[in-house]
Amino acid sequence: MNWKDIVNAENKLKPCPFCGKEFHIFISDDEGNDRDMEYLKDPWSGLLFNVFHYNHECPLYRETDMNPLCSDNDLDGLVKFMNQRDTNN
Secondary structure: OOHHHHHHHHHOOOOOOOOOOHHHHHHEEOOOEEEEEEEEEOOOOOOEEEEEEEOOOOOOOOOOOOOOOOOOOOOHHHHHHHHOOOOOO
């Protein structure tokens, strides 16, 4: 895994269904500490991919809560989960 995998995954995310703005993927360890791309080479304390959304006017944005909208240790699974849409409405 490298930074290109994360960029590719981020590019596959559909825009927000509420505001149309983009989501962003960041990495952290299992304790929630932010990590840089170098950490991908040896994720000695676990690896999580975290989705954030920074549109202050969107109902998904939580100003007082800096926790991600969604986290998973499977990057492809995270993208699949975030891209689910209810097509019956």
